[in-house]
Amino acid sequence: MALDLPALNARLHAAAPLIQNITNTVVQQFSANVLLAVGAAPAMLDHEADAGQFARLANGILINFGTATNQQLLAADAAIRVANQMGKPWVLDPVSVGVIDFRTTRIQQAAECHPSVIRGNASEIAALAGQGAGGRGVDSTDEVDAVLVAAMSLAQSTGAVVAVSGARDAIVEVSDSTVRLARVGGGHPLMPRVIGTGCSLGSLTAAYLAAQRAPDGRRLASDFDATIAAHAHFKLAGEAAGKTTSGPGSFAVAFVDALYALQSADLARADVHLEIREMPDTCGL
Secondary structure (H helix, E strand, C coil), X not given: CCCCHHHHHHHHHHHCCEEEEECCCCCHHHHHHHHHHCCCEEECCCCCCCHHHHHCXXXXXXXXXXXXXXXXXXXXXXXXXXXXXXXXXXXXXXXXXXXXXXXXXXXXXXXXXXXXXXEEEHHHHHHHCCCCCCCECCECCCCHHHHHHHHHHHHHHHCCEEEEECCCEEEEEEECCEEEEEEECXXXXXXXXXXXXXXXXXXXXXXXXXXXXXXXXXXCCCHHHHHHHHHHHHHHHHHHHHCCCCCHHHHXXXXXXXXXXXXXXXXXXXXXXXXXXXXXXXXXC
């Protein structure tokens, strides 16, 4: 079936999914504003006492250990357990994996719990795949093209769709030995200068995933297609915001406005290239 980004966006608006964000404290408000701008409903419930119960109500979940506390780690465990029991989509953002030992261990454990999507920068994806040492804090020191094989390996080992953010995003799905790869262009150079753009992309991805599931559990579109739609939406909004601003402060405001202003039909002009490859031989990597 052909990729129909406008239809995926229309479902997002119609569904208004409730997204539980167990995410870092630095980006909570920005991520909430991003979800509200696209028509989703944010919830930042990250206490271990109620995260599992709320996960039963949420339509999708983001797990982001950017500033993880013991409370958030326990909350994530509870929410992931419920998501898997109930078949709810959830996104893992492996912030700074490979940089610090304890964080890396906890993220690796989460990655083994069947996330729907793993979304990170190039260095994070390489490190989680066991093919890199991580970046500089939260910043990537690798290019997207350099970690494509690592992304494919991670997708194959976890069963998740793997999304790598960069100048031109890469989204990977592996089935048997067949790789589906999407490259999404666009955006603006100021996007990495605004705290929360990457983290909130994880929230938006969870929203798109949730919107493609009917109330009776039927899949209206694949997780791969939904992930592409989220990244395309972000890139288009970044382009639009960059046309009216010259610095990161005004860009942040314009970016949220652009997310809100984008119509379903606008996604038809997204810069998306799809291809199919055979899974490469990763022996020795």
